[in-house]
Amino acid sequence: MEHWTDQGIILAARAHGENGAVASVLTRDHGRHNGYVYGAKSSKMRGNLEAGTWIEIEWTSRVSDQLGQFKFEQGKNSAARMMHDPLKLAALLSACALCDSALPEREGHSAIYHGMMALIETLQTSVWAQSYIMWELAFLKELGFGLDLTRCVAGGDSRTLTYVSPKSGCAVSLKEGYPYREKLLVLPDFLKPEPVWNTMNYPGNETEDESARDIIKGLTLTGYFLQHWVFAHHSQGVPKARERLGSMAVKQFTTAAA
């Protein structure tokens, strides 16, 4: 009999039969893992199966290759704290959908688990959008698609990094990148290793317009690499939840910046 206990975050749950469900969970030590949940539609269990819920898990199976059965305890529902905010809820759903779609099953990714835990906490702060973009960068890196945003790939000045090459995923300085600016992605200020601080953009002093524009730049940047690198060969493409977050953010932050 195979058996382990762990902690995890619910990524998705698909109804199976009348009362059961197959849950996909991002665990701390066992990676993304699926399992059958008996009585998933009971009032006691239903709240635990929402995306983003942190739970204590017990998994049992007769042999290790089988789907196995989950037992959950002590659910901590994160989504309930964000349900009133469309963008934060969309960000949580997007992160869960990305993990569910891109992570191979039963392959340990404790860094992504801890990143998700931190993201869920920061989604309740005012810098949630920047945190989400940084989480996506870390997610790309963990999957082997890390971006190098610390130096200019064309040998330019690393203090004036302004663009990102869509081919290499490396930063490009203003001088080297300007002639090709139409083809390059824009690097948001909060991702620059050495931002040139002045009274206008010193942390806390950014105007709402600048902050909103930076968030759109950041989501466009990570969205490009998710689409062209991570999900390039996925039949389903980028999860709908991520696309929805992108379009909602553009709509809301463009209105804020206007």
Added chain:
Amino acid sequence: MNKDTSKDGALGHLIKQLAGLPGLGPRSARRAALHLVMRKEDTLRPLAAALNEAADKIQTCPNCGNLDDLSPCRICQDHHRDHGLICVISGVSDLWAIERTGGYRGVYHVLGGILSALDGISIADLSLDLLKSRIEKNSPREIILALPATVDGQATAHVVMDMLSETPVKTSRLAHGMPVGGELDYLDDGTILTAFRARG
């Protein structure tokens, strides 16, 4: 006589059909089938007639998505109802649940599901265009979103609210919080948290 009937016999075929219904497994299907065939005139023939009638007559209302044998449905045709209030719900079972309360006298709009990546339901699969055209045509006073208090349900509610923000109609959502007869000790933390947020 179809293949299934010839293989299992008429009784076996009936049991197989009943076992496919929600709430019935093979054992309960056998009990139900036995009950029906033992009371042919009282139960089986009226049930067969009712099933035939339902198959022939019940259709989806082109206005709101409800199921009825009239088109538009009885609720849409009822002039005593307040047509200035439209309650948006995910499925017909939710409509029945609200009707059971007897406390709502407006009309409905059945979306046909909620956004779900796992079930493959996207924005295009929901009857949002029909809702929009109803709003343009009838200019209702208020749209009430009665969607599930789940992550997918609330994500759907945000999408609908976003779409309705382009129209002048007032939108509202059902409150979340303590259920009637609920004790704090037995509630999950999400419910308690939303109840605190929405306290009055």
